[in-house]
Amino acid sequence: GDSVTQKEGLVTLTEGLPVMLNCTYQTIYSNAFLFWYVHYLNESPRLLLKSSTDNKRTEHQGFHATLHKSSSSFHLQKSSAQLSDSALYYCALSDPAQGLTFGLGTRVSVFP
């Protein structure tokens, strides 16, 4: 079945530094979408980014990601982390059958 791998469980960094969260996936569906969801404590997980076409960059709220089907990746990046970016980030794969398959999540902690 589908799977999503996020190799970093925890990322800690200083405010103002760049951040990159890795996401790779496996699926049999050639038209699957990839997503990044952000989950703040005591809130609902919410959509941060949705993949576009192959090799096209998508951006939202300072974050960006590019779907690369050749490497099955959809890494999340931001050029300058802010304290408010501290949260849990999930990479997710959507297939036509069962909706979203999530990775384990990466906890990001940004310090002053």
Added chain:
Amino acid sequence: GPKVLQIPSHQIIDMGQMVTLNCDPVSNHLYFYWYKQILGQQMEFLVNFYNGKVMEKSKLFKDQFSVERPDGSYFTLKIQPTALEDSAVYFCASSMTAEVFFGKGTRLTVV
């Protein structure tokens, strides 16, 4: 933005009893989901529901689990009987297209 409401936010129940988790999805959405998250682990798909029927369910969706949305009201997850390993946060979600909207979750503790 669109909101999915889950009631209650916390529930404690004795093992073997029945529990119903309620979800009020986004009003014009057609697809509904339940996900389970055990403390410290990822969110895992349980079931999705469309047009009054279960479309897909995972191996986590045991025989003791059932879902329904009677008369377009709450989308419910019922567990009967509950077991200790059912303790988790259960997230409801709904969608119209590929974007899925989540509730804040119901923390279920089975004692």
